[in-house]
Amino acid sequence: MEEISKREELWSELLQHTLMPSNPWVLCGDFNNVLHSEDRMGTPATASETQGFQNLIDVLQFTPLRSKGWQFTWCNKEEGSNRVYGKIDWALGNYDWIQIGHVEDEFLNLNTHLFYFN
Numbered sequence: 297m298e299e300i301s302k303r304e305e306l307w308s309e310l311l312q313h314t315l316m317p318s319n320p321w322v323l324c325g326d327f328n329n330v331l332h333s334e335d336r337m338g339t340p341a342t343a344s345e346t347q348g349f350q351n352l353i354d355v356l357q358f359t360p361l362r363s364k365g366w367q368f369t370w371c372n373k374e375e376g377s378n379r380v381y382g383k384i385d386w387a388l389g390n391y392d393w394i395q396i397g398h399v400e401d402e403f404l405n406l407n408t409h410l411f412y413f414n
Contacts, residue, residue, distance in 0.1 A: 306327075322390075324385075331346060
């Protein structure tokens, strides 16, 4: 429960910092949260797990930026049927940011991210 509380605190802080006039915004990092059920393999993501992050992105009017490379950016390192993979690292941009030009996020492995700005 503490982890969920910390996420909700982060969502609240992000809302406060980004509610400003139209400016290009990109937000990227380890959100420790999947966005959709297909962003996890092994144990299904529930609607309650994705709802807060989805609401944040909707309110901020952000869009996940195109990515290439590894689909999943995290693994619990368990063996066999207990293994879980998830996409918890995100690069998100608002409309003004996306209009700047081509941007994509490349996931080289489970711990390294490169961002390309053309």
